Amino acid sequence: MKSHTEYMTFETAERREFVRITDDVQAAVDAAGIDEGMALVSAMHITAAVWINDDEPGIQADALEWLDKVAPPSWKPPSNDVAGELLPEGGDYRHHRGGEDNGDAHLKNLLMHHQVIVPITAGRLDLGPWQAIFYCEFDGGRDKRLIIKVLGD
Amino acid sequence: MKSHTEYMTFETAERREFVRITDDVQAAVDAAGIDEGMALVSAMHITAAVWINDDEPGIQADALEWLDKVAPPSWKPPSNDVAGELLPEGGDYRHHRGGEDNGDAHLKNLLMHHQVIVPITAGRLDLGPWQAIFYCEFDGGRDKRLIIKVLGD
């Protein structure tokens, strides 16, 4: 069994941002020299996620808006009454008592999951026609790491 | 290390439907001739999911109704005021501007995740007593694919 590991570092300009990394993951598979196996793509931070979906800007804007409704931030006013009601009692997250302001980003990590496993067949990521891999940042503006671990033969 | 790959194609009659595939995944493990390893079960489309849960019809009906509340469709009227409030401004998803009508299905994919990894021990899927594997369709009526990739020894 062969294995190969790469780390990527992101420092997004926006607090929340999707970064397409499909080609980076394929490059790690190429570097591994593996024909059959799996590539684990996993955020190393607790306020980020990895998602496989369509590279269509409308979907990404919809998803970011929807994540804000389901897991509303408290570092800006809630966008509507429903979002307001969903905030924990006291109007702010317990996590913020220590000075943090990213309580919602932990819940977005929960919603979106921090990792995917991509199958490798004949040396290529075995993805469907519209599947692209995205690093999803929910608390950007500083260095965040991601690991790509490729295993196979 | 041995590997084995199978593809399944689904064309569900319903737009949203759960299809039990536990036996298909076990058959792939049998074909692989693997005693110890993992089976990756991954939807190759961005409006579907894979879920491991109980094969109890009430749970599935509850889950479909709940998914519609949390990630409401816009191709039918919202089922209540809360669902209506959760819709993006303008009453419809940005993704629909290009003629699509499955914006909610992308969010359901996000909520439910598109893949699971099943451990294999002594040649069998090492699942708990009530764990069954389901392909979860959120935009059916046309061919959709899923990959089963088995790795091990």
Place this chain on the structure above:
Amino acid sequence: MKSHTEYMTFETAERREFVRITDDVQAAVDAAGIDEGMALVSAMHITAAVWINDDEPGIQADALEWLDKVAPPSWKPPSNDVAGELLPEGGDYRHHRGGEDNGDAHLKNLLMHHQVIVPITAGRLDLGPWQAIFYCEFDGGRDKRLIIKVLGD
């Protein structure tokens, strides 16, 4: 390729509880004698989850409260009007018709996902600085199992 399997059993005092298991997973990697590979950590029950996040009590309390808002229980009164509206029609889950009272726990399993895969590099779990692994119980008070399957070389 080497493999190693361990099972853990939990019987939490609380119905909902997070149990940190990072050291248990590392111990399984040590027992496996693997330098490069992956550790699958997967709940064997359908009303539990595995989450990687910060070991900060505020985050865990926030997450439990938020899970109750998004996937409200029906075995106690809803905590507010929004939670009440989100309940299935009839005020209770279909799953409860057979005498069960854990319908919400199945949805929390869906939200949080029942498994993670942890990369192993140089014999250590290759986690970020704040990443800890938690078993997440949503229907405790009785024996529940989890599998750790380590694969690699």
